[in-house]
Amino acid sequence: MAAFTAARWVNISRHTGPKVVIVAQPIVLGKAITTEQIKTVNWPGADIPQGAVSKATEVVGRIARVSMIPGEPVLPGKLAPKGATGGLASIISDGKRAITVKVNEVIAVAGFALPGSFVDILVSGKDANRQPFSRTVLSRVKVLAVAQETTAEPDKPKVVNAVTLELTPHESEKLDLARSIGALSLVLRNELDTWEVNSAGVRLSDLMYSQSTRATSSSTAAHASASRQYRGPEEIRGTSRHSVATP
Incomplete structure (x- = not known):
């Protein structure tokens, strides 16, 4: 990203177009912008970022609301109101x-x-x-x-x-x-x-009884129910159980 913006900065500086203030050195949010941190260049073509600042005097001393990297145009929305003294309240x-x-x-x-x-x-x-x-x-x-x-x-x-x-x-x-x-x-x-x-x-309950747990419980209950279905008469002798054929 840094290499891309640096290359773009070089490309911009070679053109002759409307003046636009861009970032020359990293700007940290909540801090006042210094002269060394910005640069005025000729923006190529007519596709200028909306609201782009054209004069360095409109930026120097203003508090940055966001951090900015070199090559990035300085826009009003990235600056705290004039007169802001910095710190958390200004951002x-x-x-x-x-x-x-x-x-x-x-x-x-x-x-x-x-x-x-x-x-x-x-x-x-x-x-x-x-x-x-x-x-x-x-x-x-x-x-x-x-x-x-x-x-x-x-x-x-x-x-x-x-x-x-x-x-x-x-x-x-x-x-x-x-x-x-x-x-x-x-x-x-x-x-x-x-x-x-x-x-x-x-x-x-959502953790203890997840959908899979409920499905397993339902399946077990259905199996138990099926095992209890009537299967005809039975004869029980001691511990043995036998089906009895009906005529």
Whole structure:
């Protein structure tokens, strides 16, 4: 990916077209963008990325909402509002909230739930009948930070005791209630997967009596029933049983 974007950057710089600001050095989300991290080039052709920034002065000093790699055009949606001072608050999307929940090495996907990744959130506990259950309460939730870090090193998973998630106000209420009734688990998902999870959850009975177990039980019951079918009159002498022919 890095080689591809670098080659594209070289290709772009050879053309004479509209001015577009692109990334020259890696940019980390939550940090202010410096002059050295960007470059103005001539974009080839008329197919300019929608909203592309044309002046470096519109970018320098702004806080990055996402991490960016060299060769990538700088778009307004990737920047925090002017005047933002950095930190976690500056990378929260409009209308969203940030909430931190406690996790451990196991339920944080063994350290692979990194900033920028997406997860489903499960709650496990006991229902009104005191029966164990597990259910997905939120799907495709963005991870803003792990521990107190908002940057990610994909090849270096980190064991943490807390993650900060980006949610709508209503989702925040659901999560707050969920963690009050049971333990939370994070399920890592592909960032391109937008499928909304709609599950009724599972209970202990679903684990103890799976479909195959039920089928086996039904088969055994049917066999026992068949073995008890009437087969005509019998004569019993001691422990012996013999069929008796009828005229």
